[in-house]
Amino acid sequence: MRTELPYNERMSTVDDPTAPPGPVAGKTATTMRSLSRALDVFEQLQRSDRPQRLSELARSCGITLPTTLRLLRVLQDYGLVSQTEKNYRIGPAVLPAARSFLENDPLLLAARPILLQLATQTHLTASLYSRLGLERILVARVDGDNPLRYDLPLGKRLPLTRGAAGKILIADLPDEELQHIAEAAVDRRQEETSFDLEVLKSRLPDPEAGYAFSVDERASGVMSAAVAVPHPTSAVTESIALTTPVEAYPQEDLRAQVPELRRAARRLSELLEGVVY
Amino acid sequence: MRTELPYNERMSTVDDPTAPPGPVAGKTATTMRSLSRALDVFEQLQRSDRPQRLSELARSCGITLPTTLRLLRVLQDYGLVSQTEKNYRIGPAVLPAARSFLENDPLLLAARPILLQLATQTHLTASLYSRLGLERILVARVDGDNPLRYDLPLGKRLPLTRGAAGKILIADLPDEELQHIAEAAVDRRQEETSFDLEVLKSRLPDPEAGYAFSVDERASGVMSAAVAVPHPTSAVTESIALTTPVEAYPQEDLRAQVPELRRAARRLSELLEGVVY
DNA sequence: AATAGTCTTCCACACAATGAAACTAAATTT
DNA sequence: AAATTTAGTTTCATTGTGTGGAAGACTATT
Structure with a gap:
């Protein structure tokens, strides 16, 4: 039974126009903050049609710079994110993932x-x-x-x-x-x-x-x-x-x-x- | 204050035949254990052509059951994993991700x-x-x-x-x-x-x-x-x-x-x- | 050269992630 | 159908991991 309470109070009372992604429905998972944040970053990258800078991502996801950087590095290790210069974008590892879904x-x-x-x-x-x-x-x-x-x-x-x-x-x-x-x-x-x-x-x-x-x-x-x-x-x-x-x-x-x-x-x-x- | 214990002892000297995925190259990111593990689970799901049980996943990724369950729940919240009964598989959220990659x-x-x-x-x-x-x-x-x-x-x-x-x-x-x-x-x-x-x-x-x-x-x-x-x-x-x-x-x-x-x-x-x- | 902006590293602290154990549910066997 | 095993889930105390501040490197831009 999931709680309705948003576990993430960084969403202060003020409505940020650039709303951070957040978990899929209203359903909030029990915790796993770092994972959720990583997936927020990943989602944010998808929504932009051009590569993003670290600071942009950090701001739009409401995460501090050092943390965002760490998350990106791991995502990159797994090929889910690519980097050129200081620009981040979705990486090629999404292709086999999609293929697996479509085939199975x-x-x-x-x-x-x-x-x-x-x-x-x-x-x-x-x-x-x-x-x-x-x-x-x-x-x-x-x-x-x-x-x-x-x-x-x-x-x-x-x-x-x-x-x-x-x-x-x-x-x-x-x-x-x-x-x-x-x-x-x-x-x-x-x-x-x-x-x-x-x-x-x-x-x-x-x-x-x-x-x-x-x-x-x-x-x-x-x-x-x-x-x-x-x-x-x-x-x-x-x-x-x-x-x-x-x-x-x-x-x-x-x-x-x-x-x-x-x-x-x-x-x-x-x-x-x-x-x- | 480093402990001597490798933070992930499953990567011992002995080669496990069912090798858990692990980060892309030999390059290990600074840490982020929970995220890495989640991505291991995600990758493991892709590699199987049929839905997986919790215990199967836990075993093949070398993670305890409770932790695996928590990881899966978050992944599911983001649509990256789907569940039917007790079976887990890759979820539809990979499609927009792949689309974003292919288009941008x-x-x-x-x-x-x-x-x-x-x-x-x-x-x-x-x-x-x-x-x-x-x-x-x-x-x-x-x-x-x-x-x-x-x-x-x-x-x-x-x-x-x-x-x-x-x-x-x-x-x-x-x-x-x-x-x-x-x-x-x-x-x-x-x-x-x-x-x-x-x-x-x-x-x-x-x-x-x-x-x-x-x-x-x-x-x-x-x-x-x-x-x-x-x-x-x-x-x-x-x-x-x-x-x-x-x-x-x-x-x-x-x-x-x-x-x-x-x-x-x-x-x-x-x-x-x-x-x- | 000076300034502002962005990125990265370092580090001490706090709390989030963890596994053991208890518990429940579902198979499987007797 | 009861007994036994196996799989899944919840709880909880502990600790180690993820965290943000601050300082340090860069890089634009003026």
């Missing part, structure tokens, strides 16, 4: 054929998203007949607040958590200027509906429908979506695919239960 | 057009490898006219002891380090049963040559030539290779491309110096 993750392996069937059957693009902290990421995708114009590569961080696949992942969350998610989305420029909780809630699907729908929401010209993947053990953290350019398909027809989607999601979670791991 | 790494960005030109010009497959610890990994590849039959995805861990691109990365290393590398290759089943240092050294190119060559070495039916990428700051840790099926191309013609390769490598490192980061 049981959920992903089970999902791929299901997405494929879904795409073949509906002629739409089928995607699998996974919640990661206050965002979601694209984990797998199979294109349909009308491939989406925009490029959305695996591992892209997307908001939970926009798009059917995002909204369905947070449909049942309590207000407090929604608030965090909303703030994160603004911080990360995934949402326009600050918007309030009610706006977000009005967008979310009826909890009873069991699916979410979006048109021109996260990306313009695109609509999608999504359902959650009921996960055997843990809380729901995955969703499956069908997506299409708005002009290629009547809205009602997309809604009509929801049962199909639901079946796919159920099939996936059943498959998963059977897996011996 | 200056070396990689500089290398891609160079590999492309190399491939176009020579009609061979051009690849960029990076040394990671006691192995190398494929970081970028552009296929030539005769695409290699076998699939070699980005991030694949390959031995330093076999293949031109591996050998050139270790051509100048002292015996002691070569020994470690040789042992690691055997441990990881990248080399046949234990083989001695002299065998390895006989394979390595003349340090003066400045390039390495291989035929049927790491993969049968494949030959390649490789040069190192002189790195502005750090030690040489990257190599560029040209590869082709043996039957598609006369061996001497491949050797004739070495100057071309050399030019590409130099161009890459020059480009890199200019980069402002």
Whole structure:
């Protein structure tokens, strides 16, 4: 049972605009300060599209210079961080890690054929998203007949607040958590200027509906429908979506695919239960 | 006040057959035990192609159960590890990390057009490898006219002891380090049963040559030539290779491309110096 | 040359990380 | 089904590791 209390009081009362990453959800691990900090640094490096200086990193993560330096050195020893001159960036060791995930993750392996069937059957693009902290990421995708114009590569961080696949992942969350998610989305420029909780809630699907729908929401010209993947053990953290350019398909027809989607999601979670791991 | 006891007695003189990962090179960071251990666990998870139990991980990393559990919990909070039932595996957070590397790494960005030109010009497959610890990994590849039959995805861990691109990365290393590398290759089943240092050294190119060559070495039916990428700051840790099926191309013609390769490598490192980061 | 900024090393202190042991849960055997 | 083993989790006292201040090297910049 995780405590809700942020174990890290460096987050003083004043809201730092450059919010330090922090653990994934609100869930705080029992302790392990140095490890958490290292992962904060690692995450911070990912979020910047250019190499970072030591002092930048230290500031944006709220860690002192000597400590940040020590953390970076260890990360570098493991290849997770590279350094050129005084500039730090993500290192090549992330590639084998990602490869291992893509090749071995049981959920992903089970999902791929299901997405494929879904795409073949509906002629739409089928995607699998996974919640990661206050965002979601694209984990797998199979294109349909009308491939989406925009490029959305695996591992892209997307908001939970926009798009059917995002909204369905947070449909049942309590207000407090929604608030965090909303703030994160603004911080990360995934949402326009600050918007309030009610706006977000009005967008979310009826909890009873069991699916979410979006048109021109996260990306313009695109609509999608999504359902959650009921996960055997843990809380729901995955969703499956069908997506299409708005002009290629009547809205009602997309809604009509929801049962199909639901079946796919159920099939996936059943498959998963059977897996011996 | 140093105690005499090595802070990690699992690295005793006796060689444990199930060698725990350990930091990338021989270079040991100043300390940060908990972080190092967490990264050992993370690496261990990657190396197994199926989910691992807590006790398995603890044993193979030489860490006590309670500590391993705590490490895993934090890694899980950050999405780097997933858990189903009592099984742990690599988590989806590695995807955005890898994406960040592939999209932003200056070396990689500089290398891609160079590999492309190399491939176009020579009609061979051009690849960029990076040394990671006691192995190398494929970081970028552009296929030539005769695409290699076998699939070699980005991030694949390959031995330093076999293949031109591996050998050139270790051509100048002292015996002691070569020994470690040789042992690691055997441990990881990248080399046949234990083989001695002299065998390895006989394979390595003349340090003066400045390039390495291989035929049927790491993969049968494949030959390649490789040069190192002189790195502005750090030690040489990257190599560029040209590869082709043996039957598609006369061996001497491949050797004739070495100057071309050399030019590409130099161009890459020059480009890199200019980069402002 | 002087100044400001950034990075790195050193060190004493405090608390975070640790393992032993107790405990619970889940397999496995009898 | 009870008994036994094995695996996982929690608790807690101890200590050694991670920590930040301060001082020292660098490097820009003026």
